[in-house]
Amino acid sequence: MTIDFTAMYASHDAFRRDLERLAEAVADGRAGSAPVRAGWENFKRQLHIHHTVEDSDLWPRVRERVAGHPRSLALLDDMEAEHARIDPLLAAVDTALADRATELPDLVRALAATLADHLKHEExxxxxxxxxxxxxxxxxxFTGRIRETQGLRGAALFVPWIVDGTSPADRARFLDSMPPPVRVLNRVFWQGSYRRRGLWARS
Incomplete structure (x- = not known):
């Protein structure tokens, strides 16, 4: 049976989108604004959950199936090493945002390039x-473990965050991959609450 990677690709696209928004905010001098900081905090949380559950639940599961296949095992080593290279860049951007450091644009570009390379390699x-x-x-x-880690409160942010700013086709594709109760909750409660948060908004 074919595995449906819709949510995985949508998550990757959301990570790329948020780093584009961060770069724009830095260029416009808005990096210290409350909406940008809130957007950055959410980005970090979503990426942390995504990579942590991959490291704890996904890659070990794949390793069991490819034991004795050196090229596949090397690929999994690469996935974990790439995660490890992203973490210090996140910390560096975090510090530069707090300090309003002059190197912030360069750090954001480095983080965006490193994460983009990793996501493409994974895909x-x-x-x-x-x-x-x-x-x-x-x-x-694996996806159940992500949902468990997110919890209901996390899902209420995750689902509308994924589709924020996406095309109607991409939005429909992602939401169609969700269980019907999630779609109802998102339509009735979550998307309105998300909009009121104003993540990345120009103040």
Whole structure:
């Protein structure tokens, strides 16, 4: 059975989008504004959950299936090493934002480039491997762990964050991949609450 990677690709696109918004805010001199800081804090939280659950639940599961295949194991090593390279860049941007440091634009560009390279590597190489060696049940266990980590309160932010600013087609594709109760909750409660947060808004 084919694994549905819709939510994974949508999450990756949301990470890229938020770093574009951060770069624009830095260029416009808005990096210290409350909406930008709130957007940055949410970005960090979403990326932390995403990478932490990959490291704890996804890559070990794949490793079990590719034992004895050096190239596949090396790819998983790369995934974990790339996560480790992103963490200090996040910390450096965090510090530069707080200090309003002159190197902030360069750090944001470095973080965006490093994360973009990782996401493309994952999409081009790791996801096809996952499709080959994991079952739909394996993938459901991984995504279930993400939902458990997010909790209901986290889901209320995650779902509208994913579709913030996306095209109608991409929005529909992502929401159609969600269970019907999630779509109802998002339409009735979550998206309005998310809009009121004003993440990344120009103040």
């Amino acid at each position: 081009d190489s790791a996801l096809p491997l996952i499709q080959d060696v994991l079952t739909a049940a394996d993938w459901a266990a």
